[in-house]
Amino acid sequence: MTALASIKNQDIAALMRDMGINARKAALELAQVPSEPKISALKAAAAKLRDNADAILAANAKDMEAGRAKGLTDALLDRLALDPARIEGMAAGIEAVAELPDPIGRELARWSPEHNGLDIARVSVPLGVIGIIYESRPNVTADASAMCIKSGNAAILRGGSESFHSSRAIFDCMAKGIAKAGLPDNAIQMIPTTDRAAVGEMLKLSDYIDVIVPRGGKSLIARITDESRIPLFKHLEGLCHTYVHASANPQKAVDIVVNAKMRRVGVCGSTETILIDSSVAGRLLPRIAEALVAKGCELRGDDIAQSIDGHIKPATDEDWVTEYLDAIVSIKVVNGVTDAVNHINTYGSHHTDAIIAENA
Known part of the structure; x- marks a missing residue:
């Protein structure tokens, strides 16, 4: 046995x-x-x-x-x-x-109330x-x-x-x-x-x-x-986003996005949606798309993203709320930081999100 x-x-x-x-x-x-x-x-x-x-x-x-x-x-x-x-x-x-550094025994705060002479840490x-x-x-x-x-x-x-x-x-x-x-x-x-x-x-x-x-x-x-009868530290899923800001260095953006999506597609910290600023999408999205396709990634995007690059298939509403855990990514063109953050707050799980920028 x-x-x-x-x-x-x-x-x-x-x-x-x-x-x-x-x-x-x-x-x-x-x-x-x-x-x-x-x-x-x-x-x-x-x-x-x-x-x-x-x-x-x-x-x-x-x-x-x-x-x-x-x-x-x-x-x-x-x-x-x-x-x-x-x-x-x-x-x-x-x-x-x-x-x-050892996290134990660190003094986090100290105060000494004048009225009672106590020293509290x-x-x-x-x-x-x-x-x-x-x-x-x-x-x-x-x-x-x-x-x-x-x-x-x-x-x-x-x-x-x-x-x-x-x-x-x-x-x-x-x-x-x-x-x-x-x-x-x-x-x-x-x-x-x-x-x-x-x-x-x-x-x-x-x-x-x-x-x-x-x-x-x-x-x-x-x-x-x-x-559970015991307190939890938890997360539910990894609907993770990477936002390419208008100030992003183009080569850094390509390298970071490819790594964020394709390093290990099956982990919960993998990027599932790429948000790209409309001011740089025309010149930068084709480079990102080409690099992802070369790694075997399927691309799904909104109408604007599709019009910019022919590799991108139509995205449905379901794509924005899907944790693919696979070589698939959704792409949306956004109008600035506020638009990007609104999308993340609407569809994301607040697990692992990133902004690629040089001056944000």
């Missing part, structure tokens, strides 16, 4: 309660840990990722094979896929987090225990663990079934690095089952988990919003 199967036969409510208790104990210890051991733990975790890259790739191959058999879209498979460069990116990201402290629920991106395992450790918080991780083997292999490296530095054993924990019931039980642990951070699609976010 596999470890996964045996977990499924256990009492999931008891499993989750035990994880909550262990996380709370670890959080109390972790809150007292000074900066240097946290830095050492993260650097050790990054080294473990590099040392175990082959094992992580082997685990990812299992997930990719299962994902293809399940019929996952190309966008989801791209989120799921790991390669040596992405593993190195995870390790480098952990090291970058390690070198950030507001100081940053850890939240406590953070529950992180995510779907097909195994790199979240490393990113979330690193940020929680750096900020003195314990974490309970729940990765999606699609990335189970990959996330587990990454988690093992993170846990070994943390243990090597002498941090609490349960500073990070990963739910060892893909059973959806574990999420429901996790969302009930208000005595042990201080905040839930969901990372995933609409259905996941909606479920967690409906069921």
Whole structure:
């Protein structure tokens, strides 16, 4: 019997309660840990990722094979896929987090009321225990663990079934690095089952988990919003916009727009709508369109955009509210900043929006 199967036969409510208790104990210890051991733990975790890259790739191959058999879209498979460069990116990201200033113990404000002689300070402290629920991106395992450790918080991780083997292999490296530095054993924990019931039980642990951070699609976010007894840090979707201002440097605009759309089309921070100022659209939109088409991107736009470049197909009202997560982008010509902002406020999700300008 596999470890996964045996977990499924256990009492999931008891499993989750035990994880909550262990996380709370670890959080109390972790809150007292000074900066240097946290830095050492993260650097050790990054080294473990590099040392175990082959094992992580082997685990990812299992997930990719299962994902293809399940019929996952190309966008989801791209989120799921790991390669040596992405593993190195995870390790480098952990090291970058390690070198950030310690966010704990910073004095945020101080005041001394004259009438009572008190000296009052507001100081940053850890939240406590953070529950992180995510779907097909195994790199979240490393990113979330690193940020929680750096900020003195314990974490309970729940990765999606699609990335189970990959996330587990990454988690093992993170846990070994943390243990090597002498941090609490349960500073990070990963739910060892893909059973959806574990999420429901996790969302009930208000005595042990201080905040839930969901990372995933609409259905996941909606479920967690409906069921959680714990406060959430969340977003719903990534209807992201890039506005090319009249003052934009033409080559910068082309390079930034292509990167914003095509670097990884399946992530929620990818641009889905390009807004271009009418004063520069005639000379700049053809360059942007040509560069996007060369990368395999389908273009859909309003009447003005279509009249400027023949690559652009008609956009419908639905396009302005669609998170494509694919090599498709909508394009609208706007009359200045106010028009651009009005469009973003009407159709956007306020996830990741950008203005390309030289003098804005």
